[in-house]
Amino acid sequence: MVNRRTLPAATLAAAAVLSLAACGGGGGKPGADDKIAGAGGGGASSAAPDPSASPGAERPAVELPKDMKNVFEGGGNGDPVVEAVLRDSEGRINSLDEAIHTRSLERPAFGFYQTGEAARGAAVWVQGFYDDDITWTGTVRYYDRKVTVEGKKKDEATLSYCSDESKAYNKDLKSGKTSDAVDDTGDSLVFYSTRLAKNDKGVWQTTDVYSKRGTSQCQ
Template sequence: MNRRFLPVAVAITASTALLLTGCGSGGGDDASDKIKGAGGDKDTPASASASAKPDGAKRPEVKLPKSFQITFDSWTNSDPKLQAILDDGKQRLLASYAAVIDGNPRHDAFTFYSEGDALRTGTEWVKGFTDKNLVLIGKGRVFKPQPRMSPDGSGTLFYCVDEGKGSTKDTKTGKVTGTPADDALVLYRTKLAKTKNGIWKTTMVQTERGACK
């Protein structure tokens, strides 16, 4: 089975033809909704440095190497509460990529922004790469974000990822495997919980190929 570029998903499913589309064990609010529209070598590790948001909480912001870059389109919202979900959701996605590139399933930033089922299955996802000496290279694009607040105080964040210009690289053989164009768009459905320090941690992730158009 060839391993392919797949943004941080969740559970690794044996039925995936090319690689790691994942599906979480739980369903977030409005989980049936659909969004319409739509690495580097180990000697060049992603780095994380602590930063503080207006809420005062320190967060490990992630920097990816030039060999693997992600762009976020329209990642802003006029509502500060929804913007906070966008900000921490973005960092969690970047941290998962950094964990793969660093070859570390317990990457500090990844474990900081993840908890519960998202931490458990996300760790398995990262190991799916690291166990085979694979890193991410190329480019990815994240777009069409839909952040929401739920009545129970939790948050949801849906977004699309275009993996068409992303690939995996075997650090031992140098072999590069690209993402097929007809499989490049992935819908992410995530659920988040806010800590007492104001940090939105991702607790559940579901992915679906072909749901972003």
């Protein structure tokens, strides 16, 4: 039994789409064409200048409970563009967990940091937590983060990273009970490969996500 659901993969270049792991049934899931708050525009009320030129650019506040913690390690090299990519990727990850915690896809950060296939896949993933009446508790560690900046204008990037979910557990909202630790620690490791594009407000939005659980790339 894995600790947390695996984020479904959106199309990434020629990569195949992965199915949602252990998705709960029921209606009310966002469809492919459903509008996601703020997606595609970085949030009209949260417009910000280029983050590579203005490290203090305003971003939506993200609030997580004390028992839900993400730890981000490494990846920064002092390059302002790389640092901006990492920062907005962290914002996206935290925004997904905020949506899980608050039981709302309407939080400003959710659509601010992602668009397109990434936003639609994330909405389905979060909805699965709602359908199963669960959240998660513990700590997830993100590591081995690697950024490659692309494009003539340096407005595109790829970011790969690993996550260790061995200290994170599903939590039933009705009973308060948490899932057991996994027997195979490899099942707690997930490899991610993502694509990002800088929008006209200077926000590095994630556009595509590919993920694979239990991969040797994260050992």
